[in-house]
Amino acid sequence: MDRLPELLCGSDLVKSFGTTRALDGVSVSVCDGESVAIVRPSGSGKSTLLHVLAGVLTPDDGDVALRGDSLARMSDRQRTLLRRSTFGFAFQFGQLLPELTAVENAALPLMPGGVRRRDAVARAGALFAPLGLDGLQDRRPGELPGGQAQRVAVARALVTAPPCPIRCAPR
Ligand SMILES: Nc1ncnc2c1ncn2[C@@H]1O[C@H](COP(=O)(O)OP(=O)(O)O)[C@@H](O)[C@H]1O
């Protein structure tokens, strides 16, 4: 079967923190519509790899290309816009803002793009039923059990319909 078009490609990625080499020449290729799980022991560089692939961290060596465009050749501003339009992050510990309601948290990534608050909340709210969160829109994160808070974080990662949603889940 033909492979779908390549979406994201990391080549020979190297990243060190002081004397710790978190990535030592890693290459990865993800096609449109493909789901990839990176399952490795704790401390082996999974989060570092995801952050490098999404342009949050700059690799010491190697490069990342999104639909063939090199991230290294983009300006900081272009990479920031790319993160907003292309990647959706559901962090391992949710990282929801405690003072906002669940649906306001999920709507947040739409706000910098200029979507009106009411429209953003409506779009985020539409994800609640499919994620099993019906009726929980107005709860604060502190009033949700961990699994439901994680799903609110997933709603926030999906609300912009990004081509590259990324979920960092504990094993
Ligand atoms: N910001 C950082 N500063 C120093 N060391 C780091 C930093 N981020 C990650 N590391 C180190 O890099 C290695 C890989 O970490 P990480 O990518 O978080 O692994 P994983 O997500 O697989 O648990 C670990 O040894 C970790 O301690």
Ligand SMILES: [Mg+2]
């Ligand atoms: Mg990690």
